[in-house]
Amino acid sequence: MVHAIQIPHDEDRPLYKVEVNDLSGMQAAVGGLIQAIDLGPLHSTFFVNEEGKLEKQSINRRATLMWWLLFPSARHMDVIVGEALMVGHPDEEGNSTDVPEAVTKLLFETKSYKAEFQTYDHPTKFNGNQRRFEDYFEAANYGLGKAESWTAVQRVRVVPAED
Known part of the structure; x- marks a missing residue:
């Protein structure tokens, strides 16, 4: 089980903590096949719907802002669409890990x-x-x-x- 943060594309919905058990749980969280987006400095990864842009899903402004902060080269070049699931970096075996506690504190307790x-x-x-x-x-x-x-x-x- 992996502790993650769901970042809905609808800004009227707050971020929330979620637990996902496996690949199918991650796919359910983003509504399709997953694509990983590295968030290096936060020791985290976004999973998003791999076909979100093809399906013309709505821009996820919050996930995009976070990504643009970390990777200036992406600014105004690309956006994140649809639901975003944030987990920790993969372990040595390539398995997703819990979103870092520091990130959880930053987003939920600050x-x-x-x-x-x-x-x-x-x-x-x-x-x-x-x-x-x-x-x-x-x-x-x-x-x-x-x-x-x-x-x-x-x-x-x-x-x-x-x-």
């Missing part, structure tokens, strides 16, 4: 978030401002918007705001 920016002139340091958000994905949207208009930004991340 009270407020902030976007931080790494610039080309300070590649080892992240800086932020006083702007706070109650939702991880709104902080991500804000951060990505700033990165679009501020050409000095190399990377963006969303972290808990320590108030």
Whole structure:
């Protein structure tokens, strides 16, 4: 059994924790054959419906924002559609693992978030401002918007705001 996070494409539905037992459970969670999308820095993987784009499924804005934060090369080049299931990276045998506890805490237990920016002139340091958000994905949207208009930004991340 793998502990995962379901990210519905419908933003009116909240994220929720789910347990999946096997491949068929993962396929049921995304509504078809699965495709893996690596989320390297989070030690996680998204599973999405492999045929979601062919089926013209709705964009999953929240999953896309998370992916774009981690992989700037994907920004405005590709999107995630349909339901997304987040699990941990595979183990040595290739089996899915539980979504990392740090990710679960970040998405379910954090009270407020902030976007931080790494610039080309300070590649080892992240800086932020006083702007706070109650939702991880709104902080991500804000951060990505700033990165679009501020050409000095190399990377963006969303972290808990320590108030």
